[in-house]
Amino acid sequence: MPKFEPVLSRNWNDPEILSVKRYESKGGYAASRKALTTMSPDQVVDLVKASELRGRGGAGFPTGLKWSFLPKDRKETFMCVNGDESEPATFNNRYLVEKDPHQFIEGILIGCFATRASTAYVYLRFEYIKAIKILEQAIAEARAAGHLGKNIYGSGFDLEIWCHRGAGAYICGEETGLIESLEGKRGWPRIKPPFPAIEGAFRKPTVVNNIETLACVPHIVERGADWFKSMGTPKSYGPKLYTISGQVNKQVCVELPLGVTTNQLIEEHGGGVWKGRKAKAAIPGGISMGLLTKDEFDVPLDFEEIRKTGCLGLGTAAVTVLDETTRIIDYLYNTSRFFAHESCGQCTPCREGTGWLYKTIKRIRDGGGRIEDLDLMNHLANNMGITPGTTICGLADGAAWPIKNAIAKYRPELEQFIRENVNPAARIAPVQEAISAGRSPLPSNTSMFVPGIGIAKSATS
Amino acid sequence: MTPTTLPTPRMIPDSLRQKIESYVPRYPNKKAVTLPALHMVHSHFRCVPYQAMKEIAEILEITPAEVADTMSFYGFFPQAPLGDVRVWICRSISCMLRGGDELLEHACKNLNIEPGQTTADGKLTVEFAECLGICDHAPAALSDDGRVFGPLDESSLQKMLDDLRKGPIPLEEL
Ligand SMILES: Cc1cc2nc3c(=O)[nH]c(=O)nc-3n(C[C@H](O)[C@H](O)[C@H](O)COP(=O)(O)O)c2cc1C
Ligand code: SF4
Ligand code: FES
Numbered sequence: 001m002p003k004f005e006p007v008l009s010r011n012w013n014d015p016e017i018l019s020v021k022r023y024e025s026k027g028g029y030a031a032s033r034k035a036l037t038t039m040s041p042d043q044v045v046d047l048v049k050a051s052e053l054r055g056r057g058g059a060g061f062p063t064g065l066k067w068s069f070l071p072k073d074r075k076e077t078f079m080c081v082n083g084d085e086s087e088p089a090t091f092n093n094r095y096l097v098e099k100d101p102h103q104f105i106e107g108i109l110i111g112c113f114a115t116r117a118s119t120a121y122v123y124l125r126f127e128y129i130k131a132i133k134i135l136e137q138a139i140a141e142a143r144a145a146g147h148l149g150k151n152i153y154g155s156g157f158d159l160e161i162w163c164h165r166g167a168g169a170y171i172c173g174e175e176t177g178l179i180e181s182l183e184g185k186r187g188w189p190r191i192k193p194p195f196p197a198i199e200g201a202f203r204k205p206t207v208v209n210n211i212e213t214l215a216c217v218p219h220i221v222e223r224g225a226d227w228f229k230s231m232g233t234p235k236s237y238g239p240k241l242y243t244i245s246g247q248v249n250k251q252v253c254v255e256l257p258l259g260v261t262t263n264q265l266i267e268e269h270g271g272g273v274w275k276g277r278k279a280k281a282a283i284p285g286g287i288s289m290g291l292l293t294k295d296e297f298d299v300p301l302d303f304e305e306i307r308k309t310g311c312l313g314l315g316t317a318a319v320t321v322l323d324e325t326t327r328i329i330d331y332l333y334n335t336s337r338f339f340a341h342e343s344c345g346q347c348t349p350c351r352e353g354t355g356w357l358y359k360t361i362k363r364i365r366d367g368g369g370r371i372e373d374l375d376l377m378n379h380l381a382n383n384m385g386i387t388p389g390t391t392i393c394g395l396a397d398g399a400a401w402p403i404k405n406a407i408a409k410y411r412p413e414l415e416q417f418i419r420e421n422v423n424p425a426a427r428i429a430p431v432q433e434a435i436s437a438g439r440s441p442l443p444s445n446t447s448m449f450v451p452g453i454g455i456a457k458s459a460t461s
Numbered sequence: 462m463t464p465t466t467l468p469t470p471r472m473i474p475d476s477l478r479q480k481i482e483s484y485v486p487r488y489p490n491k492k493a494v495t496l497p498a499l500h501m502v503h504s505h506f507r508c509v510p511y512q513a514m515k516e517i518a519e520i521l522e523i524t525p526a527e528v529a530d531t532m533s534f535y536g537f538f539p540q541a542p543l544g545d546v547r548v549w550i551c552r553s554i555s556c557m558l559r560g561g562d563e564l565l566e567h568a569c570k571n572l573n574i575e576p577g578q579t580t581a582d583g584k585l586t587v588e589f590a591e592c593l594g595i596c597d598h599a600p601a602a603l604s605d606d607g608r609v610f611g612p613l614d615e616s617s618l619q620k621m622l623d624d625l626r627k628g629p630i631p632l633e634e635l
Contacts, residue, residue, distance in 0.1 A: 088553035088592035119487075126500070126537060127549075127593050129607030130635045162487045165500055167535035170591065184495030184521075186534035202489045245555035245596040251612075252597060287554050318596075320555050334557045338591055 004231065006255040007219045008212070008239055012099040018134060020141040023102035029147055031218035032109045036155040039221075044114035048217065050225035052237050057082055057173075057210030058286070058315050059394075060236075060303040063217075067115050069197035070205045078201040079112050079120035080182065080208045084166055084173035086125060087286035088338060089318040092241035093211040095253045097124070097131040101138035107214035108161055109147060110221055115207050118158045122211075123178050125166045136163055170342035174393045175208040176200075177344065188346050189393035212241055233259035236302035236314075244270040246320040247277070259300035262292060265319055277323040285315025287335045288398025290405030291322075310408060312401045328410045329365050329417050332402065336361045339399035349384040350396035356380060357403060364414075367423025371415055372436075378407050473516045477505055481520055491521040495531050499538055507542045544579040546625045547605040549590035556592075556611075561600040564618050565589055571622065584626045607635045 011017040011026065023029070035044050049064025070077060085093040096104050108120050124132055139161050142148050150158045164182055166172050172181045176190035179201045200206020216238055220228050229237045236258040242265055245251040249271030256265075262282050266272060273279045281291040284301055290311045292299065299305050303314050322331060340358035345351045357380060360373055381404045384390055385397035407414065427433075449455055473481075481498045485491055498517045502509050509532060511525070518525040532538050550556075550565040565576060568587050572580050579586040595601045598611030602621060606629040610621045 085594050086592060089555045089596050090592070091594045091596050094594050125594065127590075127595075127603055129603075129605075129632075130609075133607075133632060133635065160487075165496065167496060167499070167537040168590075169535055181496065182493060183490075184492040184523075184527075184531055186531055202493075204489075243596065245599050246558045251555070251599060283554065320558070322558065326558065330557075331554070334552075334554050338553060341591060 004239075004257050006239065008096065008103070008215055008241060009099075009253075009255040011103070012095070017100055017102070018138065020102060020138070020145045020147070023100075024145070028102055029106055029145075031221040032106045032113075032147065033153055035110045035221050036113055036153050036157055041114050041116055044110060044221065047225055048114065048220060051220045051228040052225075052235070053213065053216055053220065053228065054236065054303055055210055056212035056216075056240070056316075058087065058288075058313075060314060063209065063213055066197065066209075067111075067207060069195070070115060070207070071198060074116075074205045076204045077115055077117040078204055078206040079108065079115060079117040080175070080178060080196075080201055080206055081108060081120060081122040081214060082173060082175065082178060082208055082210045083122055083124040083128070083131075084170075084178060085128075085211075085316075086170040086173050086342075087288065087316045087318065089245050089283065089320045090243060090286055090316040091245075091318070092243055092253050092316070094128055094131055095241065096211050096215050097128065097135050101135050102142065103218065104135075104211055104215050105138060105142050105147070105161065107217045109152070109159060110217045111207070111209060111214050112159050113155075113157055117207065118160070120159065120161045121164045121182055121201070122161060123164050123166060123172070123182060125172075126168060132163060132165060139163065169344075170338075171344040171393070171395060174395065177393065178208065179206065186344075188344055189395075191392055231257040233300050233302045233305065235304050236300075240317055242269075242301070243316075243318045244321065245318070246283075247274050247279075247323040247326065248272065248321045249274050259302040259305070261300060262297040262319060265301075266297070266321060270321065273321060273323050275323070277325065279321055280324045280326055281322045281328075281331075283318075283320040283322075284311050285313065285317045285319070286398075287320075287338060288312055288394075288401055289315040290401050291328075291331070291409060293409055310405055312398070312405075327417065328406055328413050329361065332361050332406055333358075333365050335402045336399070339395065343395060343399070344393075347391040347396065349390040350399065353380055353384040353396065354399045357399065363426055363428065364418060365421075366426035367421045368426030368428060369418040369421070370428075371418055373418070374407050374411065374414060377403050469512060471516065472506075472510070472512045473502065473520075474505075477501060478516075478520060481517070492523050492527070494521055495523070495528060499528075499532055503538055508540055509538045510540050544586035545584050546629050547586045547588060548602055548621075548625055549588050549593060549604075550602045551591070551593045551595075551600065552589045553592035553596075555596040556600040559600045559612065560614075564600055564602075564613055564615070567615060568618055568622060571619070580626075582626075584628070585622070604629070606630050607632065 016022040045067045053063045054060040083093050169187050171177045172187040174189045177187040181187040196206040240258045243253045254269045279294050296309045336358040340354040343350045343354045381400035384400050484494045484497045502513050514528040515525045518528045576589045593603045595609050600613050601611030
């Protein structure tokens with residue numbers, strides 16, 4: 001394989017690249033010019049299809065295919081660029097906007113031309129204060145230089161890009177939550193179908209793509225689909241920005257061909273596990289994915305192989321390393337707290353489920369756990385999400401996955417923790433204990449209906 | 462006798478109103494300007510009181526309840542001003558693995574407040590946050606003027622709190 005040459009991050013060491021002049025002088029906006037003046041929109045879609053580019057936002061959906069779902073007879077199309085980037089440990093979109101905004105704008109331009117969208121909204125989380133400032137400046141410069149606006153390059157194609165700031169909600173990264181938020185409502189995901197390609201923003205056909213996905217597009221137009229497919233592993237092609245954080249020496253964002261391993265990332269880019277310790281496990285791509293045990297560190301981090309380890313997928317390729325001293329219960333405490341905080345509250349299995357999981361894990365961690373809590377949590381986790389078909393969006397799947405995955409992979413450690421950490425004050429109340437044991441919590445000679453048990457009589461009768 | 466309603470004095474100045482209106486052409490309908498309008502009002506007053514919600518509703522031709530509904534969904538907009546500077550200390554995974562939860566506790570103890578509260582002198586509000594997208598700085602914190610802090614330890618945390626209490630820095634200096 002030829003030596004890997006970074007493309008997405010090639011300008012990151014050049015602070016001048018924020019100006020449109022500098023970006024143009026390095027060959028920037030040549031791909032957009034090529035697409036708009038020598039290709040038809042359908043040719044661009046076909047090219048992206050041929051490259052087998054898959055979405056970088058988490059689900060890995062083929063981008064060209066998504067674009068081809070738009071109705072042929074549509075009058076108006078919107079592009080929503082997903083820069084909500086809230087999956088814990090993920091920060092590659094921030095690098096792309098802060099360090100080379102024009103590459104990303106060029107990607108939006110080509111993506112909009114291909115999908116015939118004349119308005120693009122870039123939804124950026126409000127915490128990216130510096131990135132928003134840089135992007136707004138870059139959009140203004142690109143417009144002044146004729147890369148945006150009316151009749152771009154004389155092609156007859158018009159495009160405006162607007163920056164839309166979020167307000168601190170993870171769920172607004174879910175594509176239909178994003179659309180609702182854009183429309184000025186609370187970020188409650190919509191029931192699908194209809195998918196956004198048919199009925200999205202303002203009830204019009206809409207494409208939602210991640211920032212990194214679009215940043216790949218100019219390079220595909222410039223160098224071709226074969227070049228793109230020369231990198232990566234089967235069904236996972238192209239360059240990818242991996243982030244490494246947590247208990248490593250160096251927390252960085254690096255561009256590598258899809259399919260590197262966790263070991264490579266830790267050793268070659270993360271400077272090894274911190275404090276001279278050994279690794280215990282790693283999260284492969286944001287906390288929704290579950291854990292890779294250290295024995296799985298040689299599995300390629302791509303869209304296909306990683307699923308065979310029982311992880312949900314590659315997710316955002318945000319690798320978080322846990323060292324040998326970190327307890328799985330603390331990791332679960334953290335992930336369950338996150339999802340309980342971020343559930344939008346629309347679906348009962350998710351709203352109540354994330355809360356219950358968090359409370360149960362907290363109780364175990366405080367020393368009030370019972371071995372059967374693990375089965376209870378598994379049961380609950382198996383019944384919330386799109387996969388079992390009980391919720392509107394995938395947040396619930398992401399909340400359940402770390403639980404199911406940890407119980408499958410680390411049950412002995414969790415059981416040992418429960419046995420060795422006993423704090424009577426943290427145990428569940430006698431009433432709850434009685435109910436869960438199928439006994440009545442009531443005084444003698446009374447009975448009541450207890451869900452799941454039926455008519456329960458007092459223990460003595 | 463006909464009841465007279467006292468006109469409530471307007472709170473959103475004309476210049477801000479025009480700025481909000483200038484966003485209307487960006488979207489197919491006015492309601493979509495709700496979030497931008499909330500941000501603009503918030504950066505002007507550092508909060509969004511009910512009177513401002515009513516005026517946003519009037520500008521965007523929607524009901525105040527719709528504005529309140531949207532606004533209250535997000536964690537960002539207070540109805541009364543918080544400290545001169547808000548700082549978010551991250552408690553998500555990569556920061557937690559490097560001591561983020563303890564730093565939050567430490568900061569609050571040090572300032573004699575609970576997470577979400579403002580110091581008695583009104584200078585600083587400390588809040589927890591889920592991942593701020595600055596995990597390369599974990600354990601990290603972000604102030605609402607855009608400054609990024611981290612990797613923090615107890616002493617750099619102390620320095621951060623001291624710096625923040627000197628007040629916000631302008632956006633140009635970022
Ligand atoms: C709970 C949840 C949160 C999500 N957050 C993000 C996000 O922050 N950024 C993102 O690009 N995609 C996020 N996604 C995925 C989007 O729904 C969508 O699939 C993606 O933006 C499509 O872009 P792509 O095809 O270019 O990857 C999230 C999905 C879910 C279920
Ligand atoms: S699954 Fe959870 S986050 Fe998604 S819509 Fe339902 S309640 Fe909201
Ligand atoms: S986990 Fe703390 S900033 Fe991302």
